[in-house]
Amino acid sequence: MKKAIIIGITGQDGAYLAKLLLAKEYHVIGVTRSAKKHNFKRLEFLGIDNSIEFVEMPQISFNQICDILKKYNPDEIYNLSAQSSVGASFNIPIETVSYNILSVINWLEAIYTTKPEAKFYQASSSEMFGNVSEQVLPLKESNIFCPASPYGVSKASAHWITINYRESKKVYTTCGILFNHESCLRGDSYIVKKALNTALKIKMGLSKTPLILGDLSVRRDWGYAPSYVEAMWLMMQQEVAADFIICSGNCISLKELIMLIFTKLDLSFDKDVQIDPCLFRPLELETIYGDNSKSKDELGWSYNLTTEELIDQLILDETAFIEWELKK
Secondary structure, eight states: OOEEEEETTTSHHHHHHHHHHHHTTOEEEEEESOOOGGGGHHHHHHTOTTSSEEEEOSSOOHHHHHHHHHHHOOSEEEEOOSOOOHHHHHHSHHHHHHHHHHHHHHHHHHHHHHOTTSEEEEEEEGGGTOSOOGGGOSBOTTSOOOOOSHHHHHHHHHHHHHHHHHHHSOOEEEEEEEOOEEOTTSOTTSHHHHHHHHHHHHHTTSOOOOEEESOOOOEEOOEEHHHHHHHHHHHHTOSSOOOEEEOOOOOEEHHHHHHHHHHHTTOOHHHHEEEOGGGSOSSOOOBOOBOOHHIIIIIOOOOOOOHHHHHHHHHHHHHHHHHHHHHO
16 A cells, blocks of 8 residues: 655645545555644545544654654655635735745755655645746746745745755656636636535525626636646656646636636626735736647646536536535
8 A cells, every 4th residue: 555645735736636535545644744634624525534643743843743754655756735815915924935936955865864755745836937928828838937936936935945855866756837727616706616616505505795806907827626646746747757747738817717617607797706806916917828738748648628628627516515515
């Protein structure tokens, strides 16, 4: 039985990855900053909360990481933990940069000194690319980073640290450069989750509160999170470690996406959506989408959802999630 450590197991990606690895008969060890029961909601929704061994680690500690590696002797380590809100990173830049960089280098150094044969996955981000010109789109793995937020800066730094351990210390490290990926397990503050949840509750008669949004002009590459964690696992199965962009290859404006949700639910966009200038970010990426050909060709990753098919699936999933919460 393979052993895998998932750092940040209580988040969206951690929960879906845990479900995937359990289905592949891994022994899954979940590292979380807090083992309070309310943090396990996503795992509980997926029905896997009792199938995981949890380790609580409130603070970054090199020695504690070494102890964890010695105790569990993992084959694979997936780092999905971060301060991951781009908007919040402008308000808490020190916390964002400190945690997102130091947590990674602590894990890498502990692996190098304690368990050098283990494989390490780093969750990188499309936010590392920053504002790019239309001429370089769609983005490839070879494009230069120019991050436009403290979050993007922190992720770019962690990305290069991870590559440095691969090149200089021969640790098996792989970085997944993920573009926006959505599901019913997204955090409540994330825009697509917020839009789906608000719209469905209006449709179901559970709320009359309108959807309040910021800048709707941004254009993004949105995909389906459960499919993206499959790519993470595939990256860790390669003989030679490399870095991959994981994206849908589709691009749509936020306004078009929100309007598509409201149209499918037979709701009024003009009536139920309000714009709040306070929600605009100090600096925003205008248009960004990726090229997933390397992931498809080299990993054999299969992702073919259109944006409309993605929205259909997200509506089904969010409906099931709301109904599950109502029964709790």
